[in-house]
Amino acid sequence: MDWSSVLIDGLLATIGPITAAYAVSAIGLNLQFGYAGLLNFGHVAFMLVGAYGMGIAANFGAPLWLGIIIGILAAMALGLLLGIPTLRLRADYLAITTIAAAEAIRLLVRSSWAQPLTNGVFGIQGFAGPFFALNPFPAAELYGFGDFVVTGRKLWVMIVGWTVVALMTLLIARLIHSPWGRVLKAIREDEDATTSLGKNVFAYKLQALMIGGGIAGVAGILLALEQQNVTPDAYLPKITFILYVIVILGGAGTILGPIVGAVVFQFMFFTIDALMVNAQANISWVGDLLTPAAAGQVKLVFVGIGMMLLMIYRPQGILGNREEVLIDER
């Protein structure tokens, strides 16, 4: 059993660009779910639309910066489109609509009908060149110490990714600590009471859905740049639920919760993964018990147990306020 390699693999994945992209997306979801109380079960669709907005714009020859803006605007437009018919209704209508829309959009972009635009299941490539052209680090150079190293290419994506995380966190902190954010929290608590205090609840919910969606679009763009590829099957519904796990794990309705949640979740996920793979290869009875493929699946069992323990012993998440969670809805 090689403990140091387990730990190093886990840590490297934890600080990697995927974690940053998940953290960004979770920041958007936290605005909607944690602060405004919106049940958006199709968050991954906003990431998809952001990434495809950029990819399709690039296909039409738009420069990367313009593609990124188009991607973000498209994700916000999706919020508008889904929000207008549903946000006046009860909360569950938004949940149903978003979960259905997310899968519908994914199936649409991978269909042969949309292939001229989206290239179907093969996805869009060849847009990330200008992004890596900006990389000041030699792409093949190794940075770090000992076995804890990343390539210059990865370092560049990491720096950009975590910078975006910081910027989005600052944006949310500014919004939440303003009277606008207070109205959002009031809506989460009771829509009728907030209406009776002269607030246009629908407009606020729409704004939260669009801003959170735009932030998810940014996350989708980050993921696409990292992978230099936009494919429909990178946006499966399970991503939405991983993001919910991240938000709840970190503490819904806290500013830093999504970041802490993303880091802890990814660390748990990748460390358990590395542990299982390592144990399967090096410990004979584990090797007899599990095939290499099964060892990878067992990690999900442990992640599930971890989530259950968290919900039982710390329902407010890592950063949440216990007192706040224990207030019953009277």
Place this chain on the structure above:
Amino acid sequence: MNAEHPMAGVPAQPGVPKPDPVLVANGLQRSFGGLRAVDVDHLEIPRHTITSLIGPNGAGKTTLFNLFTGFDEADEGDWHLNGGPLAGISAYQVARKGMVRTFQLTKSLARLTVMDNMLVATKDHPGENLWGAITGGWKTTEAANRERAVELLARFGLEHMTDEFAGGLSGGQRKLLEMARALMMEPEVVMLDEPMAGVNPALTQSLLTHITGLRDDGKTVIFVEHDMDVVQEISDWVVVMAQGKIIAEGLPGDIARNRAVIDAYLGQHHGEAAS
């Protein structure tokens, strides 16, 4: 009742015109399926008074409240606040126009502090729109609102709870908070939906004092109530509803002796078995 009662001389009959009405409704109708929940021909609410709206369960009092405040849509009819039409105007705009309501089941914003509950209740706060929130420049309004909130919380005896979560308050404290919060909107008309429901007698007295205090501050108060004794004590005018219609209006002392009201409360045939 003293001699210069504000409503003295107004005839006690349904739909009677008042000297200075703040709220006027005409031909207001609302049906749920086959049930006509509200069917009001004409109603005027006198300014700077406490008008109570009473009636048996299912009389349509809360529905009428919901129509007035935009929380429900009328099938027909119009109603005016200070002469300005309110039909078709959404609930949040009604609140901004100066008619603020509370709810039968108290709606405190549980996971907001008492202070934040108060601060949400504001009109035209530059920090409440997205642009203002990002660019800043709302601190002056915020400070002024906070000052008013501190005063109101002190008046309602909640100053020691300022930084507690509203969800941690007792039932009675939440009623007080809801009333204080409504006042933050600087309303002209305060509509209280059964403020005394489920409140112990000691707190009822305190709530009544606060309600008369609202009138003395120059607000118009409309409140829904079952309990005739409570109504007697503080109302300037009483409107009685039954089966969606206004069946009587008058001074509180007269209403208690009104035949139609007694019939509505007790059933038309009460007393006949004994005779």
